[in-house]
Every structure is written in C-alpha cells, then in structure tokens.
Amino acid sequence: MTARLALIRATAVLTAVLGVNYIAWRWLDSVRWAVWWIAVPLVVAETYSLIDSLLFGLTVWRLRPRGQPPPPPEDATVDVFIATYNEPVDLVMHTARAASQITYPHQTWILDDGNRPELRKQAEAEGIGWIARSPDWIGRPRHAKAGNLNNALLATRGEFLLVLDADQVPEPKILDRTLGYFRDESMAIVQTPQVFTNVPESDPLGCKAPLFYGPIQQGKDGWNAAFFCGSNAVLRRDALMRLGISGYVRAVEAGVNRALRAADAVLAKARSELGPDQARLETALRQLASEIARARSELRHGGALAEVTYQFQRRAEVIARQLVEEDVAGLAADLLAIEELTTSARHEPGGLSMLDDTALRKLAQRDWSPLGAVESVRTLLSAIDVDRADEAQALMPLATISVTEDMATCMRLHATGWKTAYHHETLVLGLAPDDLASMLTQRLRWAQGTMQVMFQENPLLAKGLTIPQRLMYWATMWSYLSGFATVVYLAAPVIYLFTGIIPVRAFSGAFFIRLIPFLIVNQLLFFVVGRGMRTWRGQQYSLTLFPVWINAVTSAFNSVYNGRSLAFVVTPKARPGHAGRPWRLVKYQLIAAALLTAGMVSGIIRAAAGYAATTTTIINLIWALFDLLILSVIIPAVRYPGYQPAKDNEQ
C-alpha cells in the first residue's frame, strides 16, 4: 500500500467514525420533535449526506492508479465509432480525420443517426466508413445513441470498438495505450478520461470533473467497477454480443410468458367486443384460445421456447387458413355470379381460380392473417414468438432501458463477470457544453438516465454483482438524490431567520463539538483524495443544481412507472448574451437566493429587536451566507458568453 493510499484510508475511517458519531447523536439526542416538519427532514438530509460521504470513502478505499498499460496485442481488429446525430458536418469530419490518424490499424466509421447525404459524401471521399440506421428501424423504437451503436455493431466486425462522441477528438496513440488491457480475456471495457479544450480555468459551468475522471473512477476501478461513460472508451465486441444474446433470451422468455399469461383475458375481451356479424371470427378466437392453452402446457412441461412458439404460430396459421379459405370460396362464388351477370366481358374472368397454395399460405401468415382483425389479438400473436418483432434487431447489446445506455450496459457486463478498467491518461480532447442551457440539459439527461437504471435494474438487487460493485453503482445513484437534501439545507436557516424555529434542541457546544470535526475531516478527505485539486466548483454545482436533480428523479420515475416520456428541456440554440441572459433557467436558485437574503435581513432585525437569540441568529446567518456562497455560482454561469479562446489568452 502506498503512503497516499494509507493516508486516504486513515482519513476515510476518521470521517466515518466522526460522521456516524454525529448522526447517531443527532437522531438520539438532538432532534426537536415538537417541530418535526423541519426537524425530521433536516436530520434525514444530514443522514443522506453522511451516507454519501461513507460511500465516497468506500470508493476511494481501493484507489487504483493503473500506471503504464500493457503493450497492445499485435493483430487485433478495431472499429472506431464516431456517434453523431445533429452535430455540424465539419465538426464530425474533424473528429473523423483525427480518428483516421490513429496509429494502430483500424477502420473508422461515422455512425450518422441524422442520415445526412452531405456527411456521407465527405466521409466516403476520404475513405471513412459511414453507417446509418438499417431499414429495420423504420417504425420501431430508435433507442437514441444505444440504438445507433447497436445498429453499427451488426454492420461491422472488429474485435474491439473505440466509441467516440462527435466532439471528442482522439490522439493517434489512443489504441496503443488502451488495447493492451484486453490481453486479459475477461476485460470488457477500458475507459479513458473526458477532458475539454473549451473550458476556461474558472470553469463557470462546472464541466470539468477532476474528481470523477480521477480518484472516483480509479476508486471504482479498485473494486472492478470502473464505469463506462459513453465516449472515449474501448469495448470488446464479444462481451457486448454475449450481453446482447443473453438479453435477447431474457426478453423473449419474459415477453412470451407475459403474453401467454395475458392471452386468456385478451381473447375473452376481444370476443366480448365482437358484433353479432362476427360469428366466424368468434369461433376462430375460441380455437386460438385452446391453442394458447396448449402452448402454455407445452412450455410448462419443458418444451423449448423456439419450438413451442413455432408450433403455436403454425397452428394459428391453420386457424387463419380456414378463415382465408372460407373468404376465398365466398369470393370465388361471388365472382362466378358476377361473370353470369356480365355480358360485356370487360373483365378477364376466372382470375381467382388460379389462386395457388403459396398465395393462400401467405394470406394466412401472421402479417396478413384475418385473426389480426382485432388489434389486441394481433399484438398477442406477434408477442408469442421469438423474433422480437417489436424491436429493430433481436440483439440489443447496448442496453436500451435508459437514456444513459453506458451505465446500464456496464452494470450488466459487471453482473455477468466481465472486468472493466479505467486508464487515467488524456487520450481524447473534447468539447464541453458552453452555455448554461446546454449544460443543464446534459446534466438532466445524465441524472435521468441514472435514475432510470436505479428504478429498473437496481444494483442493490441485481444478480451477479459483488457487494462492493453494488455499492459503487449505488454511490453514483445516491449522489443524484441530493436535490431533496439541498432543499432542506436551504430552507432550515430561512425558517429560523423568519420565525425563530430551530430544528435542533440547541445550537450548543455539544452540537458543534460533534459537527465541526466531521465537516473538517470530510473536506480533508476530498483534499487528500484530490491532492489539492479544485473540487469547490463541483461541490457548488452538486448543491446548486438541486432543481435539475429533483426534476430528474420525478421525470425518470414517471417514465419508468407511468410510461410518460422524459420531457427533455428544449435547449435554446441562441447563445446567451444575444437574446438576453437566461435567468429563467435558474429561477428556483434565484428564488432560494432571494429568500435567504430576505431571511438574513429579517434575522438581523429580529435579533436587534430582541426576538431572537444573538448566537443562534449568527449561526443561522453564517449558514444562510454559506448557502448564498454556494448558489453564487449561477451568476458567472448565466453571464458566461461561451468560450472565447482569444480573450482567454489575453488574460
């Protein structure tokens, strides 16, 4: 163990001991139950923060700097994917050219979800591959970037893939520095940092993530839980394809079982809704119900899914075939009657007599089957099959359950025993969002995606993960719940300064002697872990963006449980400064700041008039001032005119 790691561990233990001591005392001995409506939220928020801190301590416990990578294999085949949707053609081409310059032999592909002829032309002129969605995707869920990558996975064949976002420009040596890790046969992903060239030193939008792309990822790596972050990572195709196959089997099994379970109700309802003129269909649906019962029993007795569904589909076709033959017989009879009526012989007679078996079979097949006349039955029929007709591809290697496909995919890989690595070397230079609106949209998307995974495949419950891996995923999810705690931290001093109500028994010596040491060692832990790097901006934003975090939790909850789409914030494209400053984007923060300021005025007046104790008022004034200091980050953020390299150099 290095001296640094020993120091980190010592500080982490100290933080944990002091933190648990403080929170235990808070719960047992200092909650002012009479004002439970603020006292309980506050102690819960503090407990939340302690758990956050404990999870951070656990994360850095096995901090693992990887050092020099092993040499790359000699004969690996690699595809470089540049995922784009609507970024400017020039920007995509700039990245693609840099990707072509990567020294290790590879093929560069532009994955153009915007299907732009101009981009295709330019790419092909320079010998760069261009891939758009196959026609299979028409009319089916597109699954955003995950869908784009899944489409490309089936169109290419390299053993490894380097995934890059359109604005992430790779260094020529990137593959030489990362492929070596795949000498370990169980290595699935190697992630490298995201570093931005368009962020000034002051980082007004908090885009730099030195703690995450550093100690946090290295810490997760120590527990074999380094995260895949969607770009700047190399992936092993085989690992993804296996994930796709197991995902396919699971989805098909679940889908067929669900359909078979629901089938009786669906058919009964369909029959009850048929009119009196639908006797034939009624009989057919009755027959179908008995075939479904048969399929169910076959599966129960160990029949293979593919075989049972195949036989079921054939028998459904037999039922449909009867209907078709009746229809055709009636049709032929009608035609005969028409012929007898017609003297002019304008039409060529006897067309239907030529109807062969192929045509009859086709008319009875699922796509054209008369059984599909009832919408719910049509859906049912297609669900009792193994072709995953509702998706463009049977195999979806990149997880599609979340708008952040990276985290969900990575977790599934870890759950099936794969390894990942975090290689801490800048090998890609990218662009960060450089206006407030885009930054907020991006953070919202990350948070929403993380919450979607939390609700659907909670790492604490998922099979196959080690306990530390569960906690590493949980730590990230937990940190996105901070919005609720922040509201309490903002409200508590405001409530006191206006009303004199305090949520704790007393802001006494006993209180501070427990709290202050904890706060100090907690900051010390950040300092030791970050080796003095600036983490203040990140801390400011994690609190200041509380409306974003709360929005993410509620919208992801609604998307998972109520089937509502994630209402994305529409990003205004105009640069701030041109059309006024975007103050409305931070209205909740402004309201909070106004309440804190008004509270401070009120608190001073109340103390001066003798309504409030001076010491307690001062403590709450400091607390409010600290909250304001945190929130103050919105001012440079709103005023930020975007990155201006020239001006930056002058300074």
Added chain:
Amino acid sequence: MMEFPTRTLDNGVQVIRPVQRLNMVAAPRLSAAVESLITAGHARIVIDLSGIEFIDSSGLGALVSCLKKARQAGGDLRISGPTAHVQTILKLTNLDRVLQPVPTAEIAAAAF
C-alpha cells in the same frame, strides 16, 4: 366503430373511403355501407382505397361481394388509389384482373 366518409361526384357516382384496416372486423361494415348506398338507388360506386393500410382475405371478399351487389343492381363498382400493400395483395390473388385499380376516384368515376 369505423365510419366510411362518402361523397358524391358530379356525375352522381358515389365515392366511399374506408381508412386504416380493411379486415375481418371492418369488412362486414363496408359491405353494409355499400349495400345501403345501393338500396338508396346509388349503384355506381367507387371504393377509394387510398386510406387503407392493410387488407386481409375478408377485406378482399368484401370488395368482391360489393362488386357483385352493384352489378346485380345494374351498376358497377371500381376501386381507386390502392396503397403499396393493397396492390401487393391484389396482385398476389390475381384480383387485380377483376378489380383493376386506377389512381384516383375521379378517374374511376369518369369511366362509368
């Protein structure tokens, strides 16, 4: 319940336009609608198929039975504007040799 918008062209031809799916559920309703037109004395009918996304054997049966009824009443029935799917199935069954589709209802009506 599927409704069938109907309009009358200048020369008195009735144009009926079913939409979406002409299947086992909708077919009897189309037959009934055409029959009531015929009963009301309109035996020259165009079925405008431009809004039909899907047709099955029952739908085809309904088209032919409507043709029969129109002929029996001394009129005729034409079809117009079939979508790609409908054309495929007409061809597959050779029905296009009996009911030759034309691009629009107006062209179909002009030939009466």
